[in-house]
Amino acid sequence: MEGFTSIMHLPDDCLAFIFHCLNSSIDRQSFGLTCRRWLQIQNLNRRSLQFQCSFTIFGPPSLSMKPFxxxxxxxxxxxxxxxxxxxxxxxxxxxxxxxxxxxxxxxxxxxxxxxxxxxxxxxxxxxxxxxxxxxxxxxxxxxxxxxxxxxxxxxxxxxxxxxxxxxxxxxxxxxxxxxxxxxxxxxxxxxxxxxxxxxxAGVGFEGCSETLAYLEADSCKLIPDGIKGIVSGGGLEYLNVSCLCWSPFGDPTAGIGFSSNLKFLDFRMCRSVCDASIVAITKGCPLLQEWNLALCHEVKLCGWQAIGLNCQNLERLHVNRCRNLCDLGLRSIQNGCKSLSILYMNGCVRLSAAAVEVFKCYRADVQIKEVEIMSINPNWEYRLNS
Missing domain, CATH: 3.80.10.10 (Ribonuclease Inhibitor)
Structure with missing residues (x-):
């Protein structure tokens, strides 16, 4: 019929607009089944491709998964x-x-x-x-x-x-x-x-851009100058140096105290970190919100006192299996750390049951979680800007 118009007469840009308006993934997948032209529109507008491989970094394949x-x-x-x-x-x-x-x-x-x-x-x-x-x-x-x-x-x-x-x-x-x-x-x-x-060792980060905000360096052999290089940009907010290997050049963590924007710090299993480094960090990183000190055995009373005195923005603290967290150290955290809401604590052999009960009484606002040693998992993540 003369003058008859159908959807097939629409130009490609209109069909592409329709495709992008489909909210259902099933509808998007079925779009190309209409005809060759619609299949071409679907192909040209696909933005992501992922293969379902038999091996992934998240673990072994399921028994029902066929190798491809x-x-x-x-x-x-x-x-x-x-x-x-x-x-x-x-x-x-x-x-x-x-x-x-x-x-x-x-x-x-x-x-x-x-x-x-x-x-x-x-x-x-x-x-x-x-x-x-x-x-x-x-x-x-x-x-x-x-x-x-x-x-x-x-x-x-x-x-x-x-x-x-x-x-x-x-x-x-x-x-x-x-x-x-x-x-x-x-x-x-x-x-x-x-x-x-x-x-x-970390020295390659010297002079890095201030945009660098997130660094994972688990089980690395960082040196003091390397840490200074890592924080040299000034924008670091998340730093994971858990399982930090011992350095013959001294405790590298002291340099972290120069990172004033730091909010999340993971020291899990850093067994050689000392009180001097802890004190420097508490004074130089006032914005800290979460700090993992699980299995940091060399943190002693001086370190715990510095945390209680200086870490007023700290919301979550991990002290699992810290051998040198004593009753006086817990009291320092109790009397300070006014923003603390969660304390991950178990296996601290020098803590008395009485000290723990006193802490619970005076800091009812703090939830004590007796969980296994865990790494920091912030409730935010950096996303790429368009």
Whole structure:
């Protein structure tokens, strides 16, 4: 019939608008089943792609999960189909090699988030492909990518200047040289994770941007000058140095006292941290909201008194299994720490039952939780700005 108009006569931008208005994931997935044209609209508007691999960093696969290997030709077909992806999750795709990342180089111009956790076959060459093909990249996770080195990280940092979130945990070949290239070139860094990187002492962070607000350095061999480098930007709010390895250069934690914006501090299992460092931190970090001192055996009465006197914004304190938390130390916390709401406490052998009962009586506003040793998990997280 002349003049008859249907939805098929709508231009592509109108169909794309309709697609984005669909709230149901089922409707979005069914959109492309209508016809080839609608399938093309769906493909062009897909922004995220994640593979359900048989292996993930969160634990072993379930018995019902069928193994699925993601190889180069899979990536080629999918990336050529979805050419406007902003997020690509390849975590656990252990068969991915540098050759597979050539397709990321070809189709990654819009990518902002790339996750390569446990992709142990990716090398420095693969990082060079990412650097040349993904100029808009803001976040990358290289957790347990064991073959990458400082050279690859430097190439990546030279090509992706907009990085805000970088995960290098368990990258055993990365040292302060690579970190220096990252902090020198990427001046928008917000989150960096370097846990279990034995080659990083921290000095590579010297001169880092004030945007750096979140650092995980669990089980690292940081030195005093390294800590000073980490806090040199002045914007650090969250710092995890739990299981800090002993340094022959002295207690590195004293330098944390220069981080005046710090709100969350994790010292879990830092058995060598001393009272002098505790005192310096209580005086230099007045904004502290949560402090984990579980298994910090060298914190003694002087340290507990400093916490009670100076940490007036502290809301949560972990003292699990602290051997030198005595009755007088608990009383100092009781009489100070006016904002305290939760005290994680068990296994403190020098505490008497009477002292604990007195604390409960005088500080009914504080909830005592007898939980196992746990790491700090803030009720907020840093999100990438658009």
């Amino acid at each position: 290997c993601v190889e180069a030709f899979h990536l080629h077909r999918l990336l050529s189909r979805f050419q406007h992806l902003e997020s690509l999750y390849l975590s656990g795709c252990t068969d991915i090699t540098d050759s597979g990342l050539t397709y990321v180089q070809s189709y990654g111009s819009n990518l902002q988030n790339l996750h390569l956790d446990c992709c142990s076959n990716v090398t420095d060459y693969g990082l060079s492909l990412i650097a040349s093909g993904c100029p808009l990249l803001k976040a990358i996770s290289l957790y347990r990518c064991l073959k990458i080195t400082d050279n690859g990280l430097e190439t990546l940092a030279n090509g992706c200047l907009s990085f805000k979130h970088v995960n290098l945990s368990y990258c055993s070949q990365i040292s302060d040289k690579g970190v220096k290239a990252l902090t020198r070139n990427c001046r928008q860094l917000q989150v960096v994770k370097i846990s279990n990187c034995d080659g990083i």
